[in-house]
Amino acid sequence: MLLYYFLIIIPALAVPFLLFSYLQERKYRNKPYYRLTDIGWRNFGPAADAQVVHSVAFLGDVGAFATDGTDPILHLLEEWHQTYGAKGTALFLGDNLYPVGLPPEGHRHRAKAVERLDLLMGILKERAGRSIFLSGNHDWNKGRADGYQRMLLQEQYIVEGLQDEDAYLPRTGCPGPVAIQLAEGLLLLVINTQWFVQRGEKPLGSKYGCPYEDIEGFFQELNAMLRQNRHQRVLVAAHHPLYSNALHGGKFTIKQHIFPLTAANKRFLIPLPIFGSLYPFYRQLFGAREDMSHRRYRKMRKRLLRIFNRYSNIVYVAGHDHNLQHFERHNNHYIVSGSGSKTSFVKKGGKATFTLEQRGFFVLNYYSNGEIWMETVAVGDNEVAPTIGSVVFRKELKSILQPAFAQQIS
Template sequence: MSYSTLFSVLLLCLVIGSCAWLCWRYWQERQYRRRPYVAPAVLDWLLHTPDPDTPPLHRVAVLGDPGAVATDGTDPILQLLSHWQHETGPDGTIIILGDNIYPTGLPAPEHPARAAAEQRFNALLAALGQYPGTIVLLSGNHDWNKGRPDGWEYLQRQEAYVREHLPRAHYLPMGGQPGPVSLQLAEGVLLIVLNTQWWVQTGARPPADAKEPFRQLQQLLEQNRHQRIVVAGHHPVYSNALHGGKFTAKQHVFPLTTVNKRAYVPLPLIGSLLPLYRKLVGAAEDMAHPRYRKMRRRLLRVLHQYPGIIYASGHDHNLQYFQKHGGHYLVSGSGSKTAFVQKGGSATFVHEHQGFFSLDFYAHGETWLRTLEPAANSSLQPAPEVFRLRLQPIHEVAPALVPVSAFK
């Protein structure tokens, strides 16, 4: 057999094998896409509920990526948030986890996209302004003009807009600083905010030592081990979705749909190179990217020391919950968009659906995670819960501190 014939046979086998794999993947995805996945270990979650006669001490809604909400009063997430506000009362906190304005944050007043950006942001701020409790906003990569060199200007413009239109809200950390910044939400419940975009941002940003925020975070966690702590940042540290390197079979055939959902340009075989690149090397917003990877590694070195910690993020447009090293890691980024999320792996729960998580803190020490999603019939009432879980309490054993050299 000649080399050319052998090459042709091998190429044909590669094509057939790739097609078979993609068909198998597509069939698998059809079985679970847009359906809630719950890990086998907690399939009995429906049997467990918090005490209905004991109201929470404090409730925290963590909602990410609401930057494309409808502006005509019909947005299902804003309606769901309104229901949560009414149910919760003043003893609660709403944390907006960044990507507050799509596609590129708040442009300059003379920019042609300014009017549309203001309209979307005003709808979100109006919904938040009705709530008498605590309101906290973070920034995401889209708020920094998708991480472009002039992103800091966009961030400062958005922060100033919030100070003007919703002055009682906390926009944290201020001025684009990396943080950490702490905020006491209730007795025994502490919020710590990180500006994770600072570590992956290109161009201008507030000057700071890249390692020092993690030292400060560790000090805060050590000083507040007696409290229940929520650490909030835009970027997830665990994810079964796009930014964690997970792609659909369709994205292997039509890779440009990862950038634009309407870009159906078929590139079989060659198209798999883009998902492979984003999984192994990564765009700036992906976990695989060197800057993101370094930030994630340093952050996890701290968080893994403190069992019971809750880390809440957005960025990926779905709902995910992971329990790792005794900590609780949330991705709550489906505030206005949804995108593929892969089931299984180390995830306890995932769902490709609009919604957000609520953390209910009780005075007797229990903390419950609830999944809130809008009803399909546009009712003001939420859909039945697809997942809830009593989170493990704070561990009593003192952690072994990581030495300063570990943050390199």
């Protein structure tokens, strides 16, 4: 009798629930979600007399952009360069090349990877301003044991191509942090979060040119840098987000529960309701190495947040999930800007203030009056973004700064 209830009644209840949830989900796919207090964002903006001191464009996961001249993200990047010129920093947040980073000579993916890098660097070299690349899991050959060598190949290619020793950070795959003063009152810290989840060889210590022999030194140095710079705005750039309403944060679509084989191939539309939820539940509870639920990722996230929560002047920006998200937590701001070449599902609500499943990127403008305004630009001729480069969200990122003498305080 119990088996009868399980095989008949439970599926009979589950199927209508899944169908209803799917229909609700479809209503907000590809539409922006705004926190209630941010719905009227169009009515706000920087003061009319405020001048942009520095602008930072955050482009995550650009590694699959089109090379035939039609890619809208590259057109948006061109427009941003023309607007801000020498006052701009283009920051590429990792996964710069899909699917396996920059392979060695003779590899079947080598030619396409080189074509993409050459095209991108050709654009960057023609424009004023700074360009900085970070590495992501795909740049480390999706975290495989030989990923360190793949990352070094890409680093060398970009540094030589742009003729800039700071074009790829942190150097030699060290964890960081690396500090760059973008403008007076605006500091950039670059960290390598892939180090914490990487398998196989990964650099640490003087042998690799890293400044400390134990990873505990990274956390101590990061905390010291933040403590010494409590008087200015600090941008922390990495590949892996610390908050996310998307895949790597354990959020799945109803379709993924019903058709779990689409995780391997989008054409594998074989319905496996109930049993199909085992894979999403596994990713939520235990996770792959690139998921927040994985023990290594979880440990890294916990340590970073423990440090960041001591301060109130941080904007943390990452890619990894292929969408656009903003969170405001403990007086700091957390941004996911990972839809440089792909898009994927992002769940609305929760701790997020803004989410959007659409190609685009975030821009942070630092003004002469000390304010930082975040803008989200998206592509596509639709109701969300009527024109390529439409601003679909704007928000002032407020911080609580300490006086300059606070850097002396332990």
